[in-house]
Amino acid sequence: MVTLHLQKTVAVNGTIKALCVQDVMTRNVITVMANNTMAEAADVLSEHYITGAPVIDDQGRCVGVLSSTDYVHSKAEELEGSTGIGHFLCSRHPSGLFCIDEVRHDLVRRHMSQAVQTIGEDALLLQAARCMCRERVHRLIVLDRRGAPVGVLSSLDLVATMIPDEAGMKEEIGVRPLVQ
Secondary structure (H helix, E strand, O other), X not given: OOOOOOOOOOOOOOHHHHOEHHHHOEOOOOOEEOOOEHHHHHHHHHHOOOOEEEEEOOOOOEEEEEEHHHHHHHHHHHHOOOOOEOOOEEEOOOXXXXXXXXXXXXXXXXXXXXXXXXXXXOOEHHHHHHHHHHHOOXXXXXXXXXXXXXXXXXXXXXXXXXXXXXXXXXHHHOOOOOOO
């Protein structure tokens, strides 16, 4: 088993005010394609233990965001009489891990959020946090000049900046390694 090590900048004694998005964003961006099925996207999210990802087109440009909330909406539509049942991303553990249960075979582009909340990598972290609260989103996407995702700032990334000893905290609450 290989342990995934997250190298995040920790805010100590109020230095969070000086941190920028680029200091704490996740640079290894996991994406899904707009033409993937919801089942294929659920596999990607589940495989990487994430609850959402930028959606890209064939040119690699960000055209939306798919999150676990979109699966909830998809399931609600299904329960209202839609057809095409396949898999559904659902919570299976108090720690927030996800599994594939039942999701539709519809394409991601039909269920993704098209309003992508973006932020520049030079933006202050506090500005990003305010934006996430104001827009009620759990992730902001950092795009390059051509619109391709180069980073994701998640609410977990923000929380990680406040934890001085991330490894010790993981052992304390029993978080298992994601990759080994």
